[in-house]
Amino acid sequence: MERPTESVVDGSQASPPVHPKELPAVDRLLRLPAVAVLLAEHGHTRVATEARALLEGLRTQALAGALTLADIETDALAAAVARRVGQRLAPRMRTVINLTGTVIHTNLGRSLLADSALQHLLAMMASPNNLEFDLASGGRGDRDTVVEELLCTLTGAEAATVVNNNAAAVLLSIAALARGKEVIVSRGELVEIGGAFRMPDVMASAGATLVEVGTTNRTHPADYERAITERTALLMKVHTSNYAVQGFTAAVDEVDLAPIAHAKGLPLVTDLGSGSLVDLAAWGLPREPLPQEKLAAGCDVVTFSGDKLLGGPQAGLLVGSQAAIGRIRKFPMKRALRMSKLPLAALEATLMLYLRPERLTQNLPTLRLLTRPVEAIRALALALLPAVRSAVAPRFEVTALDMLGQIGSGSLPVERLPSAGLAIAPVQKKGAGRSLDALATALRSLPQPVIGRIADDRLLLDLRCLEDASLLLNQLPALQERLA
Numbered sequence: 001m002e003r004p005t006e007s008v009v010d011g012s013q014a015s016p017p018v019h020p021k022e023l024p025a026v027d028r029l030l031r032l033p034a035v036a037v038l039l040a041e042h043g044h045t046r047v048a049t050e051a052r053a054l055l056e057g058l059r060t061q062a063l064a065g066a067l068t069l070a071d072i073e074t075d076a077l078a079a080a081v082a083r084r085v086g087q088r089l090a091p092r093m094r095t096v097i098n099l100t101g102t103v104i105h106t107n108l109g110r111s112l113l114a115d116s117a118l119q120h121l122l123a124m125m126a127s128p129n130n131l132e133f134d135l136a137s138g139g140r141g142d143r144d145t146v147v148e149e150l151l152c153t154l155t156g157a158e159a160a161t162v163v164n165n166n167a168a169a170v171l172l173s174i175a176a177l178a179r180g181k182e183v184i185v186s187r188g189e190l191v192e193i194g195g196a197f198r199m200p201d202v203m204a205s206a207g208a209t210l211v212e213v214g215t216t217n218r219t220h221p222a223d224y225e226r227a228i229t230e231r232t233a234l235l236m237k238v239h240t241s242n243y244a245v246q247g248f249t250a251a252v253d254e255v256d257l258a259p260i261a262h263a264k265g266l267p268l269v270t271d272l273g274s275g276s277l278v279d280l281a282a283w284g285l286p287r288e289p290l291p292q293e294k295l296a297a298g299c300d301v302v303t304f305s306g307d308k309l310l311g312g313p314q315a316g317l318l319v320g321s322q323a324a325i326g327r328i329r330k331f332p333m334k335r336a337l338r339m340s341k342l343p344l345a346a347l348e349a350t351l352m353l354y355l356r357p358e359r360l361t362q363n364l365p366t367l368r369l370l371t372r373p374v375e376a377i378r379a380l381a382l383a384l385l386p387a388v389r390s391a392v393a394p395r396f397e398v399t400a401l402d403m404l405g406q407i408g409s410g411s412l413p414v415e416r417l418p419s420a421g422l423a424i425a426p427v428q429k430k431g432a433g434r435s436l437d438a439l440a441t442a443l444r445s446l447p448q449p450v451i452g453r454i455a456d457d458r459l460l461l462d463l464r465c466l467e468d469a470s471l472l473l474n475q476l477p478a479l480q481e482r483l484a
């Protein structure tokens with residue numbers, strides 16, 4: 001915006017500052033034809049509030065002598081009101097393009113829902129449904145039954161229940177089975193998951209006392225056996241999902257731990273974290289432990305997330321024995337952690353996809369992205385190269401490159417996913433860091449923000465998760481503008 005300055009000698013080139021008194025009243029502003037259109041669309045409250053706030057800002061500017069007649073032309077004022085209304089009504093939550101190379105990215109919303117899950121969710125939310133109504137008897141039903149049978153079919157469990165997320169599932173399991181008593185956990189499994197989920201703190205929140213056994217790298221069956229007293233209520237295993245203990249290590253598998261627990265009449269709970277219902281090795285991916293294996297090994301309860309490898313909505317799934325799940329379901333905290341009908345509908349549809357495992361890589365976005373052949377991603381990188389190159393020229397140069405992505409969300413931290421994409425590097429090595437930041441900022445400021453990652457003085461766009469290339473291509477003119 002041009003401002004009149006003291007140094008302007010020729011008064012004809014800059015209009016004199018506007019006095020606050022020259023600003024229109026709100027009512028006059030609202031009567032402008034362009035503003036009337038806004039009123040018709042959005043109603044009086046929003047438009048009048050924004051018009052008043054706009055005038056307030058202009059008054060401050062005018063008092064500072066920083067307002068010109070051009071700023072308060074009717075067209076400019078009407079456009080400014082429209083802009084304010086538009087900004088206020090724009091949702092803060094927006095879709096972004098995930099080119100980070102991390103498929104299940106916690107900060108970017110984790111798993112994408114399958115089409116069938118979206119459709120089921122929409123249909124169930126737009127209408128009354130039988131969430132807690134037994135259509136056979138006409139009496140009250142239990143929302144758990146929506147997914148319990150499916151979860152039992154898929155994992156071989158006797159019983160299942162669901163809560164808000166896996167952190168809640170762990171908290172609830174410990175509280176229901178061990179409140180006021182002791183829970184034995186290996187020192188090698190006292191995990192911290194991003195976002196303040198730390199096993200010792202969860203234990204305290206649940207009102208149980210943590211008893212650590214073994215060492216960071218090695219824990220043996222005898223460590224558990226020695227720690228069991230009359231105060232013990234539970235033995236617990238935690239999948240070390242976001243780190244790996246390597247080298248001279250030993251951990252006690254559920255197969256060996258379950259008999260130790262059961263000999264003393266104690267339950268064994270495993271927090272699996274991600275937990276996949278299908279063996280990813282079938283698609284050449286790194287293997288994650290399956291809930292069904294842990295149950296077969298003798299676990300009384302296995303908890304895992306709905307929106308990690310399962311590929312569904314945020315949810316905490318608990319599968320296990322009738323006795324343990326029954327106690328968990330009856331525990332009062334369950335009501336506070338219960339799942340909403342929104343994710344429940346999405347979860348049911350997602351679980352149903354697992355009834356047809358051969359179709360999973362088509363129908364489940366998470367698995368579709370994870371199994372995307374690297375040759376296809378490479379071909380996409382080459383196809384996009386010329387357009388991206390010309391959009392970021394001359395400041396940056398672009399190359400198509402093989403890169404390593406990851407599954408994400410704490411699963412398989414040491415395993416890398418071979419992938420491909422574009423690497424964008426500043427031509428000028430001087431100030432390269434600033435240039436890269438500017439590029440990353442420009443990409444994030446696009447109508448549908450593009451999120452890449454910076455490594456080795458380059459901005460990497462991993463294309464594994466870009467299924468619709470036009471989302472990127474259509475935004476290249478805007479990117480070019482922002483970089484100019």
Ligand SMILES: *Cc1c(COP(=O)(O)O)cnc(C)c1O
Pocket residue numbers: 165166167168170191193197238239240241242271272273274304305306307315316409410
């Ligand atoms: C991710 C994770 C959790 C938390 O699960 P949310 O669904 O994010 O609440 C708990 N334990 C482990 C081992 C995890 O990997």
